[in-house]
Amino acid sequence: MSGARIADGTGVANVATGVPVLDHLLAELARAAHFDLALEIDPDDPEAEVDAAGTALGRAIAPRLVSGAHGEATVPADEALAMVVVERSERPLVASNADLTGAGGLGTDLAARFLGRLADEAGLTVHVRLMEGEDTGHALAAIFKALGVALARAGEPAR
Numbered sequence: 001m002s003g004a005r006i007a008d009g010t011g012v013a014n015v016a017t018g019v020p021v022l023d024h025l026l027a028e029l030a031r032a033a034h035f036d037l038a039l040e041i042d043p044d045d046p047e048a049e050v051d052a053a054g055t056a057l058g059r060a061i062a063p064r065l066v067s068g069a070h071g072e073a074t075v076p077a078d079e080a081l082a083m084v085v086v087e088r089s090e091r092p093l094v095a096s097n098a099d100l101t102g103a104g105g106l107g108t109d110l111a112a113r114f115l116g117r118l119a120d121e122a123g124l125t126v127h128v129r130l131m132e133g134e135d136t137g138h139a140l141a142a143i144f145k146a147l148g149v150a151l152a153r154a155g156e157p158a159r
Contacts, residue, residue, distance in 0.1 A: 002042045004056035006064065009036030017041045018049040021103065021137075022110065025144040026053065032075065032148035046106055047113065054114040058121025062088075064155040065122065071153030077141035080133030084146035086126050086154050092119040096128035098143065103136045111143055 011031035015023045018041055030037035039060075041052045070087040082098075094115045101109045111128070119126050126147075133139035 002040065002052050002056055004037065004039040004053075004060040006057075006060045007036045008034075010034060012036045014038045015040075017053045018043050019046050019053075019106075019110075021105075021140070022050060022053060022114065025140055026057070028141055029144045029148035029151075032073075032145040033152040035152065047108060050106065050110055050113045051117050054117025055121050058118040058124075061118075061151055061155075062122040065124075065151075069154040071150040071155070073146045073149030073153065074131075075142055075146040075149060077133075077145060078135065078138045080135065080138035080142040081131040082133070082139065082142035082146045083129040083131060084126065084143060084150045086124050086147070086150045088123055088154065089125040090123040091125060092116075092123060093125045094119050094128070095126070096130075098128055098130035098139060100136055100140060103140055111140060115147075 011034050013027035013030035015026045017023050041049050065088040072085040074083040100111050103110045115126050130139055
């Protein structure tokens with residue numbers, strides 16, 4: 001059965017999406033967010049597995065975010081630098097300047113596909129800016145780590 005659970009913790013991830021690069025990226029996200037993540041997806045074609053993973057994480061993160069909650073982060077991964085800003089807006093949207101088509105062997109942009117499903121399920125507006133990055137793997141890592149930090153910050157009580 002597909003699904004995800006998030007708990008406060010230290011960033012331990014137990015992820016099985018069927019897409020090895022996505023498993024790695026979600027582990028990076030959990031580590032950066034400092035929450036424990038358990039996510040398992042029923043086997044399917046890779047694009048459907050990416051969709052299911054985004055849906056599952058969106059459903060798990062939504063209860064942690066109040067309407068209007070927002071978070072942002074700028075995070076490096078080697079030569080790559082990405083900024084991600086999220087807001088619980090109930091108007092799902094992904095705005096990105098990165099086209100990472102072909103990453104992980106997918107015919108579509110893995111990050112855009114995943115983020116689109118996440119935004120739809122959690123009611124998020126997500127802005128992604130890839131500021132630097134020649135290596136696709138490093139660019140994806142920077143994006144997912146920044147997403148993790150932004151989601152964690154959006155889940156913090158207002159100060």
